[in-house]
Amino acid sequence: MTTALLITAVASQLCLVTGQLLMKHAMNQTNLTPVPWARFAPRFALGVAALSAWFFLWGGLLQRADLSYLFPFEGLSPVLIVFGAALFLKERLTPQSWFGIVLIGAGVAVVSAS
């Protein structure tokens, strides 16, 4: 894995996490009555933009490496997403859930190292 591939992989991860946080924030608006579309639209649009950036960065990486070696990079995202969700969306997790997320991350790290 070269430095350029690594940087691209990390950048694609950041786009993915940012996009998902925006998307969750947007979808939260749809549970309100009446739905505040003016609040929903910009979050949704920015979320789609961030996820599109992730998609093309990811597509570029797939051209240069095996899927089963690249894919574990996405394993960083559950951990990053949970930090983001706790920090920006005020989602609360029990210690048990944190443990589960860490297990998932660790499992993915083992998969990537193999």
Add this chain to the structure above:
Amino acid sequence: MPTNSERVSAGSLACLGGAALCVTVAELLFKRGATATAHLPAAQTLFGISVLASGWTWLGIISYVASFVGWLQALRRMPLYLAFGLMSVVQVLVPLTSWWLLGESLSLRRCGGILIVLAGLVVIARPAMQSEEKL
């Protein structure tokens, strides 16, 4: 005090499960499309744009859009940490299907990692399932 009392409906779990399957299919199609276009000039591959030259990529996009719709429906009713954590089942499905369908290698160590991911999934899923049974 942190709580895991979020109620998770069978409907939103079904949306999430469908999304996980669709994204797995999409990843396999993207890999096929990317492999088919890997020979194109480097300038076109800077942001992976050239993957669009393959029909497999477009099938992958359709499958990805389907998974996205299911994902958004699940996201409406589930906390992000739980929805995204459960989507890690894709981390299990992709190496297994890459091995099965694309002939990529699957070592004993990788199988061990897959088992750890599965254990993590059970740990985060159990409180949500239990809270539904109580309600």
